[in-house]
Amino acid sequence: MHEDSEVLRRPVVLSVSGLGVKVGGKTVLENVSFNLEAKETLAIVGPNGSGKTTLFRALMGLVPHSGRVSWSTESKIGLVPQSLVATDLPITVAEFLSLKCKAGFQESMNSVGLGMEVLRQRLGSLSGGELQRVLIAWAIVDRPRVLLFDEPTSGVDIGAEEPIYQRLESLKEQLGITTLLISHNMHVVMHYSDYVLALNKRPLLFSETKNVSHTKLLEIIYGAQVTPQGTAPQEAERPSS
Ligand SMILES: Nc1ncnc2c1ncn2[C@@H]1O[C@H](COP(=O)(O)OP(=O)(O)OP(=O)(O)O)[C@@H](O)[C@H]1O
Ligand SMILES: [Mg+2]
Numbered sequence: 001m002h003e004d005s006e007v008l009r010r011p012v013v014l015s016v017s018g019l020g021v022k023v024g025g026k027t028v029l030e031n032v033s034f035n036l037e038a039k040e041t042l043a044i045v046g047p048n049g050s051g052k053t054t055l056f057r058a059l060m061g062l063v064p065h066s067g068r069v070s071w072s073t074e075s076k077i078g079l080v081p082q083s084l085v086a087t088d089l090p091i092t093v094a095e096f097l098s099l100k101c102k103a104g105f106q107e108s109m110n111s112v113g114l115g116m117e118v119l120r121q122r123l124g125s126l127s128g129g130e131l132q133r134v135l136i137a138w139a140i141v142d143r144p145r146v147l148l149f150d151e152p153t154s155g156v157d158i159g160a161e162e163p164i165y166q167r168l169e170s171l172k173e174q175l176g177i178t179t180l181l182i183s184h185n186m187h188v189v190m191h192y193s194d195y196v197l198a199l200n201k202r203p204l205l206f207s208e209t210k211n212v213s214h215t216k217l218l219e220i221i222y223g224a225q226v227t228p229q230g231t232a233p234q235e236a237e238r239p240s241s
Contacts (some may be wrong), residue, residue, distance in 0.1 A: 010037040013146060013178045014059070018067035021051070021058050028054050030202050032067070036195075036235055039172065041179040043193035043209065045186075045221055050200045052182045055081055059180070069134050071146075075178075078144035080135050082151050082182075093126075093134050094119040101142040108137040111167045113160060116240050129157055136164065140171065149181045161185070186214050 012035050019032040029051040043053050058065040060077065071077075083111050089096075097105050097119075100172050109116060118126075126134060139147060145165040147168075165188060172179060183189050189196060189209070196212060198205040198220050205212065 002192050007161065011072060012036070013038050013040075014180075015070040016059070016068070017070075019055070020066040021054050021059060021063055022064075023054075027201060028181075029058065029065075029199075032199070032203055034195075034197060034203075034206060036178060036180070038178055038188060039176050039228075041172070041181060041193045043189040043196045044180060044182045044199060045184070045189055045203075047197060047221060052199060055151055055182070055199065056150055058183070059148065068151060075146045076142070076144045077146045078139035078142070080132075080139045080147070080149045081182055084131065084135060089123040092122055094122055096134065097109035097141050102136060104141050104143065106207065108141040111140060111171055112136045112164055112188050133160075133164070136150070136168075138224065140168075143175055144240055145175075145177060147177055147179045147181075149179065149183075151184065153221050161188070168192075182185060186217060189217070 014036040017033045019029060032055065044055060046052055054063065057063045059069055060079065094105065105119060108117060109118065114133050114137065118130065123131065137230040162172065169192060181193060193209045196207055196217065197207045198217065199201060
């Protein structure tokens with residue numbers, strides 16, 4: 001992934017080489033390769049069904065895969081899943097968080113903009129956006145070294161999304177967290193990631209985010225027809241290898 005010597009300073013947290021996943025004989029992912037270094041944020045983008053969630057599952061060892069996935073030994077991982085059906089779960093937010101760890105509730109609730117009174121509410125009584133924020137709080141409560149976010153703010157109000165990312169950004173600085181983020185929100189991708197991987201079963205683009213424009217990224221993912229006209233961005237592309 002990195003070709004310039006400057007970036008060899010930080011330890012590699014995750015190394016993926018030739019990753020492939022088949023489900024029921026159908027190829028869902030193939031030939032995915034990248035390295036991620038400490039404190040970097042990698043955004044993973046692609047259309048529905050392009051294999052993003054499957055990539056996370058493979059990285060966590062939850063689905064069989066070919067190729068190599070190698071985590072550095074001290075990588076404690078926090079996962080924010082794409083969805084959780086919590087309607088009937090008879091436990092409170094505090095009880096849910098305490099399944100993972102017994103302290104740090106205030107900091108993690110604050111990070112996602114939820115008041116402490118929410119701790120007493122049952123998971124099943126929360127709105128979709130509140131539940132999504134609780135899932136983020138749950139992922140960060142035990143201070144992981146790596147966060148995997150599968151569209152973590154998809155149910156959150158538009159106005160509430162940005163503050164969550166801002167808080168996560170400062171948490172990342174504080175704790176040195178390495179992040180993999182799946183998002184359909186190109187604004188989030190462009191502002192909060194260092195690298196971007198565009199996927200459609202196989203890698204379409206791997207680039208430093210600052211070297212690819214929003215327009216170009218949309219064009220790569222969805223085709224030229226959705227691209228606003230009249231822009232001629234400068235971008236640098238580097239296919240995953
Ligand atoms: N357990 C499974 N059984 C059958 N097909 C599966 C399974 N898991 C994934 N797939 C298929 O793999 C493909 C990729 O699914 P995946 O959930 O990874 O996509 P995605 O990029 O996360 O999509 P979205 O943006 O909608 O969340 C889809 O075609 C899906 O139907
Ligand atoms: Mg998904």
